[in-house]
Amino acid sequence: MTELILHHYEGSPFAHKIRAIFGFKGLAWRSVEIPMIMPKPDLMPLSGGYRRTPVMQAGADIYHDTQLIAAELERRHPAPTLYPNGGEGMAHALTFWADGALFGATTGAAFAHIADRMPPAFFADRAAMRGQEPAPPEKIMAAAPRLVAELNRTMHLVEGWLADGRPFLLGDAAGLADFSIFHPFWMLNRTGRKNAALLEPFSNIRDWLDRIAAFGTGSPTGLDAQEALDIARSADPADPGESAPDDAGPALGQRVSVLAADRVPDAVIGEVVAVRRNAVVVRREDARVGTVHNHFPRFGYHIRPA
Numbered sequence: 133m134t135e136l137i138l139h140h141y142e143g144s145p146f147a148h149k150i151r152a153i154f155g156f157k158g159l160a161w162r163s164v165e166i167p168m169i170m171p172k173p174d175l176m177p178l179s180g181g182y183r184r185t186p187v188m189q190a191g192a193d194i195y196h197d198t199q200l201i202a203a204e205l206e207r208r209h210p211a212p213t214l215y216p217n218g219g220e221g222m223a224h225a226l227t228f229w230a231d232g233a234l235f236g237a238t239t240g241a242a243f244a245h246i247a248d249r250m251p252p253a254f255f256a257d258r259a260a261m262r263g264q265e266p267a268p269p270e271k272i273m274a275a276a277p278r279l280v281a282e283l284n285r286t287m288h289l290v291e292g293w294l295a296d297g298r299p300f301l302l303g304d305a306a307g308l309a310d311f312s313i314f315h316p317f318w319m320l321n322r323t324g325r326k327n328a329a330l331l332e333p334f335s336n337i338r339d340w341l342d343r344i345a346a347f348g349t350g351s352p353t354g355l356d357a358q359e360a361l362d363i364a365r366s367a368d369p370a371d372p373g374e375s376a377p378d379d380a381g382p383a384l385g386q387r388v389s390v391l392a393a394d395r396v397p398d399a400v401i402g403e404v405v406a407v408r409r410n411a412v413v414v415r416r417e418d419a420r421v422g423t424v425h426n427h428f429p430r431f432g433y434h435i436r437p438a
């Protein structure tokens with residue numbers, strides 16, 4: 133069976149979302165450590181320019197964005213399901229709130245506490261990712277009171293959500309809503325005392341984080357980046373499945389660029405080999421890996437003729 137390979141780094145909250153889902157589903161996986169900042173020379177042949185973390189690989193199939201990675205893990209390993217109580221729609225709607233408002237509030241407050249201890253290259257990289265100039269650490273830190281207040285409001289919301297004693301956000305069973313919402317809080321706990329202290333008043337959240345941590349992260353074994361490239365080169369992409377193109381396109385066979393809608397200029401260019409309501413798959417050729425299929429979600433991505 134094709135091994136699941138996660139390209140990630142330890143400190144990435146979005147990567148931890150997927151590691152926790154590996155734990156929840158009891159999966160074995162291969163772990164390729166990638167750099168936290170650009171350049172990422174051994175990822176680019178697989179990802180076609182997409183730089184974000186994590187990326188999942190299965191042979192010559194490359195999955196982008198935790199939205200789609202989670203859906204692919206559910207397709208391959210349906211039990212236990214990521215969609216209990218409230219189903220897929222509710223879990224996805226909550227994921228969009230978590231990826232936007234919650235992640236923004238949490239990283240804002242967390243970085244405001246530790247900006248003077250982060251390598252300047254980190255802020256320069258993240259600013260460049262969005263086509264901006266990096267802010268000086270003093271400016272980031274001066275915003276701490278406002279950002280912490282904003283995060284506190286968000287934490288009260290989640291604390292109250294758990295106040296009826298439910299073990300997980302949508303009831304008795306854990307699911308995608310939990311994995312999408314817990315990882316920013318996980319990051320607070322591992323980025324210094326001031327950030328961990330932000331969680332102290334919120335005992336429902338802390339107990340819930342413990343319950344999620346108890347799932348573990350599955351069974352990873354390390355893999356060298358070059359070996360991951362070799363695996364892609366010696367595999368053929370899987371059948372990309374049924375298509376259901378809509379009138380707005382793209383059409384099968386069309387050459388397109390796929391671009392994250394949140395201003396990250398990392399378009400991936402390829403030929404559409406499958407298009408559905410919730411995914412688009414493009415074929416690319418690369419000198420180091422041969423033919424690969426890159427899978428993207430539809431929500432949050434622009435697909436344009438290339």
Ligand SMILES: N[C@@H](CCC(=O)N[C@@H](CS)C(=O)NCC(=O)O)C(=O)O
Binds near residue numbers: 145146169185198231
């Ligand atoms: N929508 C993406 C967001 C992923 C994301 O923003 N990840 C952060 C790391 S936690 C990132 O890519 N940072 C830049 C980098 O790693 O190069 C997803 O769900 O996968």
